[in-house]
Amino acid sequence: MMFAAGLGTAGTHRFQALPEQNMTSPDTHRDMANAIRFLSADAVEAANSGHPGLPMGAADIATVLFSRFLTFDPRAPHWADRDRFVFSAGHGSMLLYSLLYLLGYDGVGIDDLKAFRQLGSKTAGHPEYKHCEGIETTTGPLGQGLGNAVGMALAERIMNARFGDAIVDHRTYVLAGDGCLMEGLSQESIALAGHLRLSKLIVLWDDNGITIDGDVALSDSTDQMARFAASNWNTLRCDGHDQEAIAEAITAAQGSDRPTLIACKTNIGHGAPTKAGSAKAHGAPLGADEIAQMREALGWDHEPFEIPAAILDRWRLAGLRSSTHRKEWERRFAEIDAETRGEFERRVRGDLPSGFTQALQRCKRRFNEERPEIATRKASELALEVLNAVVVETIGGSADLTGSNNTRTSQTDAIAPGEYAGRYIHYGIREHGMAAAMNGLALHGGIIPYGGTFLVFSDYARGAMRLSALMGLRVVYVLTHDSIGLGEDGPTHQPVEHLASLRAMPNMQVFRPADAVETLECWQLALESRDAPSVLALSRQSLPTLRLDQHDENKSARGAYEISSTSGDAEVTIYATGSEVQIALAASTILEADGIPTRVVSVPCVELFDRQSPEYRSAMLDNGGLKVAIEAGVRQGWDHFVGRNGIFIGMDGFGASGPAPELYEHFGITTEAVVAAVRARLAPEPEES
């Protein structure tokens, strides 16, 4: 689908930030930057906690960027075509909060700065997405913001390819520190950005040469410029305290055909008389003496949190800088055809298209009829083939396991350097970078990202997955090869603890469907979950279709439900997930034949089950006789269902290399083992001897 054809060619509407037009006098610039410095130092002092060094050191960079280059409107913080500013070095949060206050963002008052790092305030220790307007992403864990920014810059190109230059044409700026660049995640992110030639991505590196332990030279000798250049980046240097040098570098970066790194040489804690330039300025209050001396040295004779009207006015004026540009955009947007406009708005709002549910029900009925015996990863592909046709805003991908994750469908041409009309990203062998980029794609808006790797390699991506959960982003992790059922690749590739460890993460929905029908239902739930990421844990091995009822109801939405009931009171209840539900059902058939009433509860999503009514939960958990849980993973968490003395059939250590059926035998995860364990418990002295 290509919208707004013809609008994509215009080039003159773009607001050009020409330095000469935006010159700020040296005095004004100094005052504006010092306002950031004092707000930051004083807020950290008031909180007796925080990081003054970065805001003070990067104040000049931020002043130049926000007052002369960034296209945004504090009165319309969600304006779709705004430039994105990603504050990757999130520990310096007071820089961002100072800017939001100074620029006049709604709801960020001086009292909010005074409440820095206090419980319930908008100004948390690190910038938290949704805590206040103007925070584009939650940062703090280093490298993540940079990874998000790559996703955002890619999202811009993807949306641009669909809606044209008139509607989508903005830049993504990042402020990153040494820590961001040292994290391995940064390599995955910059390699992806360089490869995809995301030329509208500009990283301002606060090159202050200091980390917590001391000089960067204690632990690193990397030539960052050469490193970025090796990944196809444009690289520039400037004095991070010289406003014209910063402006020149940004202007040059804007003209590059590649993403740009600007190394801004700065002095951490710039302005602090004795602590500037050292690790002492990094992560602790400067102290009253130091701040008093700083007031004197910088000629700033204003009380804490007091910004002289002239300086505040200058900042507020800067906040209005691109309002004309935004209005022009709105005029252009109003002029495009209603269908395109509606479609753009729908995607940006994040609403699913109208045909979604019907397409899904059709597919479900087909699965019911055809009863395919396929791996759930294959069922996921079939589901995606249907969903991708309707939900045109999905962007798929894989960390170099496309054929194994079954993440690609007929609709998803590859996105390639300079070509963004496709819908599939070859993320490369970069699980963490993929996850961080998917967060960025989701944060940007207009896109629903999903991406695949093996479940076991969620370990590599966990830092970014946690941020999907913390921010409540609709990101779908397609994690295949979800147990020892993957077979010969052995214990390094066999997840054992991963279902438990991902379920432990708040707000992460872990789905483990048992068959094609549940897989489709879980996909529906994942796409409908606007405020939570999802994991789809999918089998490598084939599984029969178990759900033969022709109901439109999404039973997986309950999290756990009776997939097989028994007449009268159950003497045994078996809980199982994914590939083990078939084992549970087979065991129940044998037990029923033995005259032991047995019910089976399929548990595709523990998190959703936890949210059900007490009555429903009780119906699944209470009574029901002897409790058994089957999952080819560790027991942790299952005592909630079966109790400490219940039976658990699963793993209690790492897996092994061998054909999958042999592994299931070896580790005793079989119908026979279930039946034997139940019989042994129900008849304490078995007759088999």
Place this chain on the structure above:
Amino acid sequence: MMFAAGLGTAGTHRFQALPEQNMTSPDTHRDMANAIRFLSADAVEAANSGHPGLPMGAADIATVLFSRFLTFDPRAPHWADRDRFVFSAGHGSMLLYSLLYLLGYDGVGIDDLKAFRQLGSKTAGHPEYKHCEGIETTTGPLGQGLGNAVGMALAERIMNARFGDAIVDHRTYVLAGDGCLMEGLSQESIALAGHLRLSKLIVLWDDNGITIDGDVALSDSTDQMARFAASNWNTLRCDGHDQEAIAEAITAAQGSDRPTLIACKTNIGHGAPTKAGSAKAHGAPLGADEIAQMREALGWDHEPFEIPAAILDRWRLAGLRSSTHRKEWERRFAEIDAETRGEFERRVRGDLPSGFTQALQRCKRRFNEERPEIATRKASELALEVLNAVVVETIGGSADLTGSNNTRTSQTDAIAPGEYAGRYIHYGIREHGMAAAMNGLALHGGIIPYGGTFLVFSDYARGAMRLSALMGLRVVYVLTHDSIGLGEDGPTHQPVEHLASLRAMPNMQVFRPADAVETLECWQLALESRDAPSVLALSRQSLPTLRLDQHDENKSARGAYEISSTSGDAEVTIYATGSEVQIALAASTILEADGIPTRVVSVPCVELFDRQSPEYRSAMLDNGGLKVAIEAGVRQGWDHFVGRNGIFIGMDGFGASGPAPELYEHFGITTEAVVAAVRARLAPEPEES
């Protein structure tokens, strides 16, 4: 402590692998390499699973390395001064297994190759440490081997600084693929290696331009040579199928004063007539037809798994190549003084020194007497101050949080480029690289590594931590700031799910000590655990000394124990860990005053508790009245202790930014909350209304 002074100056004893001395005729080389190719292709075919492409493509590189350069002895695979060969691209495991068989490693017979990827065989899908001799580390998860190798190469320098050139003087070689280099972990590892100038580390990159999804160009445009050079590496290129070019490159690398990357241009699946050079050769059997054609094309008219005697002899001869060198080493080793020899052997065996227990008991008595009220991270530092004085083989470090993790003591001077006498590594902001390097330090032998970061950032290191656990390595993770108790930094920095998610990992011991005494006990257990890694989850905030009994017994070794008993039968049992044990004790005091007999069980290590006798476990878990668990993390796992209907006082979502005491109040993790919850349960209709 510096041993063998004076022995470090000799330079002539080193076996110099001069290509001209080791020339292999082109025909012989071809035969030797083809032996690898056919063993690999045939084994994958027999298993109907595996990766033929890499072994076939890298056969020439491996042949040159093993037959002309590597210093090793298959008859003494644990010889301490052997060169290390790290097979980072572990999916190509048949390359390594072929080599082990061809070189005559004890216990690797042709039947083992025929059993490739079968359950119980030594030749697992990926190389598994300890499955057979000659496997230096478990690989498969990409990038990990490279990270391990950095640790091994550093270990060599550290041991060399202590024992001199005559005893420790070997190289570390890595075979890595594109996947290894794309993982972010590789950046952390190469930056660390380049910074520390580990000149005896040589990485052979199997530069075949192919990944699973297709050409590397689909997802990457990185100039790897420039990237490594940016991190202070020597970089070389060669034709990976030209034995003399490979030999020249290795010889040049051996002379470098920096670590070396050799880009060996290869053809994946080299020799396969139609599939070579494409992703088709990567990860699936070639098929009978292709292999038959290959036999014809390469003139290899031998049956599968049949290696002609002449070729096998040539390989076995290569296996004997450095036996003289090893014997010379043994002669030199026998000549050094007995004390140094004994100390070297002790460290390499991994035995703790004799003074260990006494030093520990002395410190424990001191804690008992002084009853310090300190954070457990500080208690850990005090414990380390004592332990580092005795256990001289510890090598500490931190991922740039030295002052926060309290990992440095008076004994641990920093290790710096070219200076390896110290005992402290500034790992930089590289959690994953640190963990992988620590695995390498432990694998090398002679060293017990510990390293710190915040508990929440274990997410970044999890890939390597899992390998510590899978390999059973004595690596100690010092993970501080272990709950919302860290305060203002907020939810990005507050672990909530991490205790549960790390406990879910098999063979990972998760310790969460409650006070200084338990901290010391947990350190003892961690250091004594030769076959398992440990996590020490430590508080940022101060905690009182709770263990006032003057027993030498290590109570933490039980995993869970009564820290406060009650007279008669308990009506309430409270389980707690770490900083929440004080809350449990305070609540029990109030409840006891109410006439409610209450006992408190401290649970410093769930994993150790699980290993206790049924009787002991029952004494802790059964009876005991109403059950309560307190932990400032998620509930997952605690139902094992308290049951589904027991009381849990902890977190059910992410944390928040604010002062720690306020957060504990806000999230209801307080003595009052515990008492109120117990009273409410014991008296269903409370009188407070």
